[in-house]
Amino acid sequence: MPDFVDLHIHTNHSDGRQSPEEVIDMALELNLKAVALTDHDALSGIAPAVNYARGKPIEVVPAIELSTAVTDDDIHILGYFIDPEHEQLIATIRRFCSIRLERGQAMVDRLAALGMPIDYSEIIALAGTAPIGRPHVADAMVRHGYVESYDQAFQQYLGLGGPVYVPKAKLRPAEAIELIHESGGVAVMAHPGLTGEDELIPDMVAAGLDGLEIFHPTHNRVDRKRYRRLAETYRLVCTGGSDAHNRTGRYGGIGGEKVPYEYLTALRTSWEKRRASG
Ligand code: AMP
Ligand code: ZN
Ligand code: FE
Ligand code: FE
Numbered sequence: 001m002p003d004f005v006d007l008h009i010h011t012n013h014s015d016g017r018q019s020p021e022e023v024i025d026m027a028l029e030l031n032l033k034a035v036a037l038t039d040h041d042a043l044s045g046i047a048p049a050v051n052y053a054r055g056k057p058i059e060v061v062p063a064i065e066l067s068t069a070v071t072d073d074d075i076h077i078l079g080y081f082i083d084p085e086h087e088q089l090i091a092t093i094r095r096f097c098s099i100r101l102e103r104g105q106a107m108v109d110r111l112a113a114l115g116m117p118i119d120y121s122e123i124i125a126l127a128g129t130a131p132i133g134r135p136h137v138a139d140a141m142v143r144h145g146y147v148e149s150y151d152q153a154f155q156q157y158l159g160l161g162g163p164v165y166v167p168k169a170k171l172r173p174a175e176a177i178e179l180i181h182e183s184g185g186v187a188v189m190a191h192p193g194l195t196g197e198d199e200l201i202p203d204m205v206a207a208g209l210d211g212l213e214i215f216h217p218t219h220n221r222v223d224r225k226r227y228r229r230l231a232e233t234y235r236l237v238c239t240g241g242s243d244a245h246n247r248t249g250r251y252g253g254i255g256g257e258k259v260p261y262e263y264l265t266a267l268r269t270s271w272e273k274r275r276a277s278g
Helices: 020-029 046-053 087-113 120-127 134-143 150-158 173-182 198-206 221-233 261-277
Strands: 004-009 034-037 059-068 075-080 186-189 211-215 237-240
Touching: 004 059, 004 075, 004 237, 004 261, 020 034, 020 046, 034 046, 046 059, 059 173, 075 173, 087 120, 087 134, 087 173, 120 134, 134 150, 173 186, 173 198, 186 237, 186 261, 211 221, 211 261, 221 237, 237 261
Parallel strands: 004 034, 034 059, 186 211, 211 237
Antiparallel strands: 059 075, 075 186
């Protein structure tokens, strides 16, 4: 049996359900050799995971998933091997979190206008230490019985163009790539098949993109083949993971994508090369 890794996992430090410690326990149970916690706009889950994994047969790759945009789209960029204490990275995230806090209030106002009042403090409590996001609003809507499911909340209200959709502040892809490099990491475009904007890849490559996510639950076989070919063309490293949130209706669980350990080795090599040249 080859060794497997999962390089795309969310925790309750953004919009995942499980704590970093629970993620590590689950990964150990699945016999994964490494995990990357890729919380949205959040670094706070990394230290607890690293501490909890110490002395256990599993490696924790420090990572983050940044939301970027060219227009009103949403292009996710993963940063691997970033320094979670990098000042500029922390400052950027802090700025995004405060904008997210205002955006949450705007969503609550829209819900109230639609006859679905929710006390904002309840959503803040649901989010805990995580940056406030639409998933927390969706949870509160389910709780109040305004929708039957988390998915319905997105389909009818919170999705792009929905009546409760409020855009959030985002970096441009090139800015995110630069920030990830500045903070010592390598940049990987997340789930290109889900994003559906392949035409942006050449510009991202020019900005220094290091890798492309191939293994992702939303990618079918044809997608995987196409992105492998693109990765080869642009000399990008291939990565992947489950994108587990462990929320109902949001992809599969940890380890849901069988990513052989050699992908982490290749990612690490590209990181070492960048460091050596940087
Ligand atoms: P936000 O960062 O607040 O805009 O929320 C984005 C997050 O909401 C994503 O990372 C997903 O976890 C979740 N999400 C986005 N679109 C959907 C959807 N159509 N159905 C379910 N969850 C979604
Ligand atoms: Zn998410
Ligand atoms: Fe994503
Ligand atoms: Fe993700």
